[in-house]
Amino acid sequence: MxxxxxxxxxxxxxxxxxxxxxxxxxxxxxxxxxxxxxxxxxxxxxxxxNASRSPADVAGTLTGMGVPAAAADVLTSPEVAAAMLAATHPAGSAVLVVGAQALADAVSHVGLVPVRLATDAPVAVVQGHSPDTGWRDLAEACIALRDPSVDWVASNTDTTLPTDRGLLPGNGSMVAALVAATGRTPRVAGKxxxxxxxxxxxxxxxxxxxxxxxxxxxxxxxxxxxxxxxxxxxxxxxxxxxxxxxxxxxxxxxxxxxxxxxxxxxxVAEIADVDDPSPWTVTVQGDVLVLAGESGGEAAADLRALAALARSAWASGITAVRADGPSAAATLQRLGLSGP
The missing domain is CATH 3.40.50.1000 (HAD superfamily/HAD-like)
Structure with a gap:
């Protein structure tokens, strides 16, 4: 086993x-x-x-949810972005912060000076998610970035952020606004x-x-x-x-x-493992992947159906699927996949 x-x-x-x-x-x-x-x-x-909260804040939230964590167990993209800046700019240099206080704190922690205005002569702009970022914040960064010698680091470029209200604009959407306005591209710390x-x-x-x-x-x-x-x-x-x-x-x-x-x-399924126990077969019929087999609707069987479909889709370039038989049809329905 x-x-x-x-x-x-x-x-x-x-x-x-x-x-x-x-x-x-x-x-x-x-x-x-x-x-x-x-x-x-x-x-x-x-x-x-996410650049809007400090490691200690995140650890506190996790602990309150029943997932014990200390600040040392949390690594945020602002910490890494600040480290990237500290590696390329002298201590005491001004860095224009577009983002939350947690991002400014990360900049301070590595010996740089967070500022909010382009008139403070920053050597770099650092940008992270904050729900309070507005046009004036982006305008200050835009002015600073007109100087080609000014560095630019983004904590991440996620275009969306998942919430209980669905996907909302993420830091990448704000970064994209500055890319469009300046024609420049930032270095990126996060995934x-x-x-x-x-x-x-x-x-x-x-x-x-x-x-x-x-x-x-x-x-x-x-x-x-x-x-x-x-x-x-x-x-x-x-x-x-x-x-x-x-x-x-x-x-x-x-x-x-x-x-x-x-x-x-x-x-769990290792997608590349063709010997993983599975009640399913997947064949290519024209431009469709056909799932066939029998299961009792167990989660493990559904997972292996998806893994088998992924293997075939990646090998063939085909993503359309259909079922051969009622058991396969029920599995595709549970997976949110439908055939032509």
Whole structure:
């Protein structure tokens, strides 16, 4: 019998929004799954692109949700963005901050001086998510960036942010406004770039990391970029149809409905493993993938159907699916996939 997935790793680089919590509520099965993972030697390290809160604030929120965490267990993109700036600019240099106080605090922590106006002669602009960012903030950054010698670092470029009201504009949408206004492109600290993951591994003193996230275009792309295995959970932004259409740079190595897959061998699939027990077959018929087989509607069987479809979709370039038989049809319906 295969050992639990978590036993292969010594640190879990966990996304937050859509993976651990959503809309201010912890996602089911997360607290007990992470507690057991830690007990088995895989340290949870929360790596987030969100730049609006400090590590201590995030740790407090997690602890209040039943996921015990200290500030040292949380790594934010502002921390990494500030470190990138400190590596290239002298201590005491002014940095124009577009974002929340947590981002300004991160800049101060590395010996740089946060400012809010272009007239303060900043050597760089650093930009992170804040729900209070407005036109005047972007205008100050635009003025500063007219000087080509002024550096520009974005904490992340997520175009959207998952909330209990659906997807809302993320930092990437604000970054895109400045890209359009200035014609410049920032250096990026957060996912899908690898600095955030590399720092998480270094901080944990780990050598066998697993990236865990819900978004193909940030979490899983970062895993591929960093050469790390990635577990996609279906609790947030990206869904089954997105998985079938995933480009090579965004493809996870493992798949689970939620974090129970870390511990239950039946609730995780290694997508490349063609020998993984499965009641399903997938054939290519013209421009459609046809799923055939029988199951009793178990979650484990549904997961293996999705993994088999992903393997075939990635190999063939075909993403349209249909069912052969009522059992397969019911599975596709539960997965939110429909045929032509």
């Amino acid at each position: 295969r050992k639990p997935l978590v036993d292969e790793f010594d640190v879990l680089l966990l996304d937050l929004d859509g993976t651990v919590y959503l809309g201010g509520q912890v996602i089911p099965h997360v607290p007990e799954s992470l507690a057991e993972a830690a007990r088995r030697g895989a340290r949870p390290m929360f790596v987030t692109n 899908p770039n690898r600095p955030l993951l590399d720092e998480g591994v270094r901080r944990a003193g780990a050598s066998r990391p697993l990236v865990v996230g819900d978004r193909l275009d940030t979490d899983l792309e970062a895993a591929v970029t960093a050469g790390m295995p990635g577990l996609m959970v279906l609790t947030g932004v990206s869904g089954p149809a997105d998985l079938l259409a995933a480009v090579p740079a965004q493809r996870p190595t493992h798949l689970a409905f939620d974090l129970r897959g870390l511990l239950d061998q039946g609730l």
